[in-house]
Structures are given as C-alpha cells and as structure tokens.
Amino acid sequence: MRIAAGLLVLAFWMGAAAGAEPTLAEKQAAAKKQQAELRERIEQLQKEIDGQESSRRDAASELKESESAISAINRRLAELSESRRHAENELKDLAKQTEEQQRLLAKRRHELGEQLRAQYAGGLSPWAALLSGDDPQQIGRDLSYLGYVTRAQAAAVQAVREALARLEGLRQRTETGRKELARLVEETSEQKASLEKQTEERRKVLARIESRLAEQRGQAERLARNDARLGNLVAGLEKAIIRQAEEARIAEEKRKAEAARRAAELARRREAARKAEEEARIAQARAQRERERQEAEQARLQVEQAREEAKRAEQAERAELAARTEQAERAEQAQQAERARQAEAAREPASRPARAEPSGGFKGLRKGLPYPVRGEVLGRFGAQRPDGGLWRGIVLRSPEGTAVRAIEAGRVVYASWLSGFGNIMIVDHGAKFLSVYAYNQSLLKQVGDIVHGGDTIATVGATGGQVDPGLYFEIRHQGTPVNPLLWLKP
Known part of the structure; x- marks a missing residue:
C-alpha cells in the first residue's frame, strides 16, 4: 500500500511538472480508485481470516476430544490403581488365613497322631476291647467314646482341608484379577501416551493457526487504518469541491442581483403588479411546502411505527430462538452427562464405597x-x-499433574470439557455456594459424586488452549462471583 501511495504522489508531481496540475475531481477519482482496491484487499484478507478461524475451531474441537479422553483415562488409571491396591491387600489377608489354616491343620494332624499312638500303646481298639473279657457295658462305653473322638478328629481334618481348598481357589482368582489389572493399567498407559502425543501435535497446529491469525489481523488493522486515511482524504476533497461550487453559486447570485437591480430602475411602473404576483406565488409556495411537510411528517411517523413493530418482532424472534437454543444445549449436556455417568457406573468396581449426602444437606x-x-x-x-x-x-500456577483438592464437602454437579476452560469441574456446597475448578489435566470425579473437604478431585493441567499449567478457581454465591481470597486461609 505504501508503494501505491508513492506512485500516486509521483504521478501528481509529474503532472505538475508537465504544467497539467490535476483538478480536485481527478484527485478524488484517483483516491476513490485506490480506496476501492484497498477495500477489495481487506475483503480478501477477511476471507482468509475466516478460513483460518474455521481451521482454529476444528483444531480446538480436536483438542477438546483429546483432552477429555486423557482426563477419562487418568480417572480410569486412578480407579484401577485403587482396585489393584485392594486386590493386593486381599491377597495378603488370604496368605495370612492360609498360613493360619496350615498351622491348624498341622496341629490337628499332630493331635490325631498322638491319639492313635495313645490308642495303640494302651491297646484300645474294638477287637482288643471285645477279647479283653471286661464288663460289656464298660467296653460299650469305651468303644462309644473312641468312636466319638475318632469322628471328631476326622471331621476337623476334613474341615481344614476344605477351608484350604477354598482359600486356594480364592488365591488363584485374586491372582488372575491382579494380572488382569496389571494388563489394563499397561494398556491404558499406552493409550494415554498416544493421546498425549496427539494433543501435543494439535497444540502445535493451534499455535501455528493463532500466529497466522495474529499476523493477518495486524495486516487487516493496518489496511483498515489506510482505508480510514483514504476516506478522510476523499471527504476532504469532496468538501473542497462543494466549497468551490458554493463560491461559484454565490458569485452567480451576486451577478444576477446586480443585473436585477439595474433592471429594477426600468421596471418601476410594473413594481406593484410584480409585488402582488410575487406575494401570491410566495403564499402558494408556502402553502405547498406546508402540505408537503405535513405529508412528509405523516410518512415519517408511519415509517417509524413500522420500524418499531419490525424491531419488536425481531427481538421477540431472537429471544425465542435463544431460549430454544439454550434449552436444547441444556438437554444435550444433561444427556451426555447421564450417558457418561451410566458408562462409568458400569465400569466402576463393585468394592467402591458409596458416599451419601449428609442429613439436612450441605x-x-x-x-x-x-x-x-x-x-x-x-x-x-x-x-x-x-x-x-x-x-x-x-x-494458581502449579506443576502439571499436581492434585487438586475440594475446598469443602459437596456434590459434583458438572465435570466435562468447556471451551475456554478445558476440563472443568463444579461442586455444589449447599446454601447456593459453588466452587469452580478449570484448566485441569484430568477430572477424577463424575457428576453426582459426593466429595469431602480435602478429597483429590482433579489434577493440574493446561487444557482449553492454555500455555502454562495452572488451576483457574472461582467461588460463586447465588450465581455471582465473589473474591476467593476472602474465603481461603491466608
């Protein structure tokens, strides 16, 4: 644009040197032509910016999907880690029970052996009792006692063996579950690494698009300033042309007035008739102007009324459209949250303890x-x-992956990705108090979860297009943001 302006100035001075200085109309025509070319360039650049904005929205949408997926995988990793810890604790308990049962079995075997040796040493057996010649009733009582002891010892040994068999089955199942958990953790870690790589690539694409947009916006602003300057030049030229035309008109009117004054000397006899005719014409013109003014006023009022009606209709239509759009978005968000909750509930371990809302609410x-x-x-x-x-x-600037903890007990009412805030979680603490946690790398709780003060609910990240990791934190009361520093411990 500077080259074009220089060419315009050069052409102006060349014309002056040749003794053919351009007129104001020619200057205005040249300026208008340059302004038209500049506006055409601005429109083309704006189309390019719109295209880049579309690409940016696509990249941001892909970024949203990647960051949401990484958050879900991190939450799943945390759940798998907790389940694995429970399984390892259960294995330890089973090992202790098995060792105790083995000691009990050894004790029972020793007692049974001592009993058999005592019976053998004392000659106490059914055949020996029958051939001893003792009192038959005493022999019957001894045999009954011997049978009772033998059955009791055998039952104890059999019970211990059955308990060991059950414990062995439980140990095998638990070991299989632990191997499956390790496999899932390894598989999920691989998926997380792949998604993080994709996220980094998409962030680079988004950064390139942002850089290109900033450069083009700067060009557009410079072109707009040039356009404004040209507009001012054109307006100045137009004013100069109007001023020259006005001066010519005034000179012509003065010339006519002088001729009329000279002719008046010769037309005094017709002065009375001319005045009467002039007054009649003025009255007629005045009446005509009054009628035209009234008609124009009536037409203006009608136009204003029509505009007001159209404006009210348009506002009503916009309000209805906005209400429908908002209702549809809320319904979609509710459906997505419910589907996510159901899907996570189906995968949630059966041993996960459920928390209940305190009586009387938060x-x-x-x-x-x-x-x-x-x-x-x-x-x-x-x-x-x-x-x-x-x-x-x-x-709050903090390293990526740092645990984000709930400031007080409450219920999770929103946990998803939101444009400009990335992975965001909102907790309802009752009494119309809400706390907001945004820019998270991962969301470890879901909608409907009950959290206690100090519970880890997310991890610090830089989602939503942020550059550096950190946590964006809000406190709202009755829907209005309040200063969080007044509520947090100094």
Whole structure:
C-alpha cells in the first residue's frame, strides 16, 4: 500500500511538472480508485481470516476430544490403581488365613497322631476291647467314646482341608484379577501416551493457526487504518469541491442581483403588479411546502411505527430462538452427562464405597478454607484480563499433574470439557455456594459424586488452549462471583 501511495504522489508531481496540475475531481477519482482496491484487499484478507478461524475451531474441537479422553483415562488409571491396591491387600489377608489354616491343620494332624499312638500303646481298639473279657457295658462305653473322638478328629481334618481348598481357589482368582489389572493399567498407559502425543501435535497446529491469525489481523488493522486515511482524504476533497461550487453559486447570485437591480430602475411602473404576483406565488409556495411537510411528517411517523413493530418482532424472534437454543444445549449436556455417568457406573468396581449426602444437606462454605492447590496467585479477582474483561476468579500456577483438592464437602454437579476452560469441574456446597475448578489435566470425579473437604478431585493441567499449567478457581454465591481470597486461609 505504501508503494501505491508513492506512485500516486509521483504521478501528481509529474503532472505538475508537465504544467497539467490535476483538478480536485481527478484527485478524488484517483483516491476513490485506490480506496476501492484497498477495500477489495481487506475483503480478501477477511476471507482468509475466516478460513483460518474455521481451521482454529476444528483444531480446538480436536483438542477438546483429546483432552477429555486423557482426563477419562487418568480417572480410569486412578480407579484401577485403587482396585489393584485392594486386590493386593486381599491377597495378603488370604496368605495370612492360609498360613493360619496350615498351622491348624498341622496341629490337628499332630493331635490325631498322638491319639492313635495313645490308642495303640494302651491297646484300645474294638477287637482288643471285645477279647479283653471286661464288663460289656464298660467296653460299650469305651468303644462309644473312641468312636466319638475318632469322628471328631476326622471331621476337623476334613474341615481344614476344605477351608484350604477354598482359600486356594480364592488365591488363584485374586491372582488372575491382579494380572488382569496389571494388563489394563499397561494398556491404558499406552493409550494415554498416544493421546498425549496427539494433543501435543494439535497444540502445535493451534499455535501455528493463532500466529497466522495474529499476523493477518495486524495486516487487516493496518489496511483498515489506510482505508480510514483514504476516506478522510476523499471527504476532504469532496468538501473542497462543494466549497468551490458554493463560491461559484454565490458569485452567480451576486451577478444576477446586480443585473436585477439595474433592471429594477426600468421596471418601476410594473413594481406593484410584480409585488402582488410575487406575494401570491410566495403564499402558494408556502402553502405547498406546508402540505408537503405535513405529508412528509405523516410518512415519517408511519415509517417509524413500522420500524418499531419490525424491531419488536425481531427481538421477540431472537429471544425465542435463544431460549430454544439454550434449552436444547441444556438437554444435550444433561444427556451426555447421564450417558457418561451410566458408562462409568458400569465400569466402576463393585468394592467402591458409596458416599451419601449428609442429613439436612450441605451447609455451604465458611471462611478460612484451604487452597485447592498451592502455587503463585495470578490473575487476581477483579483485575483486567489481557484478552479483555475482568477476572472473576484467580489462577494458581502449579506443576502439571499436581492434585487438586475440594475446598469443602459437596456434590459434583458438572465435570466435562468447556471451551475456554478445558476440563472443568463444579461442586455444589449447599446454601447456593459453588466452587469452580478449570484448566485441569484430568477430572477424577463424575457428576453426582459426593466429595469431602480435602478429597483429590482433579489434577493440574493446561487444557482449553492454555500455555502454562495452572488451576483457574472461582467461588460463586447465588450465581455471582465473589473474591476467593476472602474465603481461603491466608
């Protein structure tokens, strides 16, 4: 554009040197032509920006899918780790029970051996008792006692053997489950590594698109400033042309007035008739102008009324469309949350303890609460955001993967990916208090989960298009953001 402006100035001075200085109309025509070319360039650049914006939205959508998938895999890894810990504890308990049962079995075998040796040493046997010649009733009592002891010892040995068999079956099943858990952990880790690689690639694509958009926006702004300057030039030229035309008109009117004054000397006799005729014409013109003014006023009122009606109809239509759109989005989000909850419930281990909401509901928040994560406080509440607007919460800078803990007991009411916030979780603490945790790498709780103060609910990340890892944290009361630093422990 600077080259085009230089050519325009060069042509102007060349024309002046040749003794053919361009007129104002020619200057205006040249400026308008240059302005038209500039606007055409701006429109073309805007089309390119729109195309890049579409690519950016596509990349952001892919980024959302990758980050949401990584969050789900991390949550699954945490659940598998907990299940594996329970399985290992169960194996230890089974080993202790098995060792105890083996000691009991050895003890029973020893007792049985001692009993048999005592019987053999004492000659106590059914045949010996029958051939001893003793009292038959005493012999019967001895044989009955001998049978009772023998059956009791045999039953004890058999019970121990059955318990050992059951314990061996449990040990084998538990060992198989532990191997399966290890396989799932390995497989899920591989999927997580692959998804993280894809996420990094998509972030690079998004960064390139953002850089290209910033460059093109800068070009568009420069072109827009050039367009404004040309517009000012064209407007100045137009004013100069109008001023020249006005001066010519005034000169012509003065000339006519002078001629009329000279002719008036010769037309005094017709002055009375001319005045009467002039007054009649003026009255007629005045009446005509009054009628035209009234008609124009009536037409203007009708147009204004029609515009107001059209505006009200358009506003009503927009409000209805916005309400329908919002209702559809809420329904879709509710369906997605329910499907996710059902899917996770189907995979959730049976041993996972269920938490119940306290009687009387949650009591809200109190001051002096612990920080959800420790780190440098950035983006303070009420401060100006770099991208415009004001901060409604705070940003806590912390290493990626750091545990994010609930500040108080409550119920998870939202856990998903949201544009601009990445993986976000919202906890309802009762009494119209909500806490918001965003930019997370992973969400470890689901909608409907009951959490206690200090529970790990997520891990620090840089999702939603962020550059550095950290946690974006808000507290809302009755839907209005409040300063979180007034509620957290200093």
